[in-house]
Amino acid sequence: MNPPGLLKTTWIVFKKDMQIEWRTRARLNALLFFAVATLLLFYFAIGGDPGTMRKSAGGFLWLALFFSSVLSLSESFRLETENFALEALRLAPTSPRAVFLGKAAANSLLSWVLALALVPLTVAFFDVSIKEGVPRLVLALALGSTAIAAPGTVYSAIATNARARDVLLPLLMFPVLIPSLIASVSSTTLILGGDPMNQMGDWLLFLFLFNLVYWPVCFLVFPKVIEDD
Amino acid sequence: MNTLLLADELKPIFIGGGQMQGGWEFVWTAYAVAWAGIILYSLSLWLRVRGQRAKEGVK
Amino acid sequence: MWVKALPLTLLAIAVGLIVCHLAVPKTRTWVWKVLAAQAVLMFLVQPYFALTWAPREVMMGDPYRIIYMHVPHMFMAFLALPLNVILSVWYLVVKKSWAVDALSEALAEVGVYLGGVGWLLGSIWAKPTWGVYFSPDPRLITAGIMVFLYLGYLTLRRLIEDPEKRATWSAVVSILAGADLVLTWFATKMFRSIHQLPSSPDTVDAQIVMPFRFSLVAFLCFMFVLVWHRYRLALALRKNEIAPPEAVGQTQVIA
Numbered sequence: 001m002n003p004p005g006l007l008k009t010t011w012i013v014f015k016k017d018m019q020i021e022w023r024t025r026a027r028l029n030a031l032l033f034f035a036v037a038t039l040l041l042f043y044f045a046i047g048g049d050p051g052t053m054r055k056s057a058g059g060f061l062w063l064a065l066f067f068s069s070v071l072s073l074s075e076s077f078r079l080e081t082e083n084f085a086l087e088a089l090r091l092a093p094t095s096p097r098a099v100f101l102g103k104a105a106a107n108s109l110l111s112w113v114l115a116l117a118l119v120p121l122t123v124a125f126f127d128v129s130i131k132e133g134v135p136r137l138v139l140a141l142a143l144g145s146t147a148i149a150a151p152g153t154v155y156s157a158i159a160t161n162a163r164a165r166d167v168l169l170p171l172l173m174f175p176v177l178i179p180s181l182i183a184s185v186s187s188t189t190l191i192l193g194g195d196p197m198n199q200m201g202d203w204l205l206f207l208f209l210f211n212l213v214y215w216p217v218c219f220l221v222f223p224k225v226i227e228d229d
Numbered sequence: 230m231n232t233l234l235l236a237d238e239l240k241p242i243f244i245g246g247g248q249m250q251g252g253w254e255f256v257w258t259a260y261a262v263a264w265a266g267i268i269l270y271s272l273s274l275w276l277r278v279r280g281q282r283a284k285e286g287v288k
Numbered sequence: 289m290w291v292k293a294l295p296l297t298l299l300a301i302a303v304g305l306i307v308c309h310l311a312v313p314k315t316r317t318w319v320w321k322v323l324a325a326q327a328v329l330m331f332l333v334q335p336y337f338a339l340t341w342a343p344r345e346v347m348m349g350d351p352y353r354i355i356y357m358h359v360p361h362m363f364m365a366f367l368a369l370p371l372n373v374i375l376s377v378w379y380l381v382v383k384k385s386w387a388v389d390a391l392s393e394a395l396a397e398v399g400v401y402l403g404g405v406g407w408l409l410g411s412i413w414a415k416p417t418w419g420v421y422f423s424p425d426p427r428l429i430t431a432g433i434m435v436f437l438y439l440g441y442l443t444l445r446r447l448i449e450d451p452e453k454r455a456t457w458s459a460v461v462s463i464l465a466g467a468d469l470v471l472t473w474f475a476t477k478m479f480r481s482i483h484q485l486p487s488s489p490d491t492v493d494a495q496i497v498m499p500f501r502f503s504l505v506a507f508l509c510f511m512f513v514l515v516w517h518r519y520r521l522a523l524a525l526r527k528n529e530i531a532p533p534e535a536v537g538q539t540q541v542i543a
Binding site for chain 2 (some may be wrong): 335401527
Binding site (some may be wrong): 151174181209 | 380431433442453456457460461464465468470471475476479
């Protein structure tokens with residue numbers, strides 16, 4: 001019997017991760033709660049000035065998402081270290097690259113859903129509206145989520161096997177994600193606040209380029225991270 | 230290429246127009262920081278290399 | 289006339305010595321000492337050129353002199369860290385070797401030191417020049433992120449015990465970091481073009497340039513010596529990790 005191809009394996013890994021997430025919904029709920037709590041903290045930390053609130057809404061949304069992503073990503077490989085699941089994955093005749101694609105896709109979807117869930121709260125707390133249309137917002141959130149997921153998945157695999165993994169993952173992730181944060185926040189702020197000078201397209205393009213660089217790079221290097229030669 | 234690199238660094242100075250006054254305290258601070266870095270890092274490296282040589286000497 | 293010749297001659301000497309060191313292994317015992325001496329001498333002379341000999345500019349006053357220290361630091365960091373990226377690719381794609389890993393480690397540490405101090409110096413320079421210690425300037429931000437990225441790289445190396453995994457994974461992290469530097473540069477340029485910072489003239493007085501070139505050569509010699517010794521240290525540490533532990537002077541009692 002031929003081992004399943006790249007796409008099929010990717011789908012299998014993706015489905016498995018999604019099933020595990022669904023079966024332990026409590027963790028999903030906790031993650032959502034964490035994101036909401038973070039957003040609330042920002043609200044209280046910044047104080048009441050309405051103008052500042054409106055301008056910062058995009059920034060806070062993405063920060064809350066970044067922090068939540070660290071938690072969800074660190075979990076992404078932790079469950080593989082239980083019961084030698086990662087060893088089993090390695091021994092199976094599947095490409096480690098498929099593991100990357102499946103996991104990164106699952107992480108992207110999770111982040112994206114989390115982001116979408118945060119939108120109504122952001123709109124309410126920070127007194128903004130979706131001036132440039134919901135489809136554009138959905139797109140910006142999607143591109144930003146995939147931007148976090150690709151390098152995040154690689155770093156998560158590395159951090160799981162190192163000491164002080166809880167601190168190491170954000171330490172590795174945050175500097176790398178700064179350009180994507182700039183672009184995500186800029187485009188989201190423009191979408192929420194209005195884009196008179198048509199800059200949003202540039203930022204979305206940049207976000208797309210970020211993904212275009214990182215997904216292939218991570219796809220290529222990932223085997224080095226989980227292989228044991 | 231050197232002059233362009235340098236010109237790039239000097240760009241913002243031309244903005245204000247008029248002459249900047251004094252500012253030597255910044256220069257001294259900068260040089261102190263730079264020298265502290267040079268001495269501390271060189272020392273750190275030297276001590277580590279010496280420590281490693283001592284370990285290898287024992288073996 | 290000698291103004292142009294001096295830094296150029298010193299550069300030629302330094303480059304000659306470096307090539308000698310790299311090409312002829314037998315010279316590696318003493319070439320670094322000559323370079324170290326050159327660095328020390330140049331460092332001792334540099335303050336004269338930078339602080340006294342270079343003129344006080346009509347508009348710039350004196351604080352500009354900080355760049356004679358700031359730029360060489362950053363220049364060398366931008367030499368060392370991208371070299372680490374290249375070596376990392378080499379390690380993963382071409383050939384795994386402890387020498388490449390050790391050199392990567394050395395370049396990262398020296399690069400972080402020079403980049404970190406250089407960034408601080410840039411901040412000190414910015415205050416009298418731009419009025420603020422920090423601003424969203426593309427170079428400032430890219431350089432800052434670069435230092436952070438490689439601090440992460442060094443931290444990662446400390447936290448992995450297995451030498452092979454350490455070498456492989458830090459190479460991966462370095463490659464992702466390298467990609468990030470390019471992207472950060474463009475992101476911050478876009479960010480800045482939207483916030484409209486002004487531009488200025490492009491020609492600079494020759495008397496201001498000479499100390500600058502002089503400082504660059506001095507730091508080149510300095511960095512080479514640092515990297516060489518840090519490389520040797522890393523290689524020695526690697527050997528200790530791979531070699532099995534020896535029982536020192538004890539005979540085993542077999543009951």
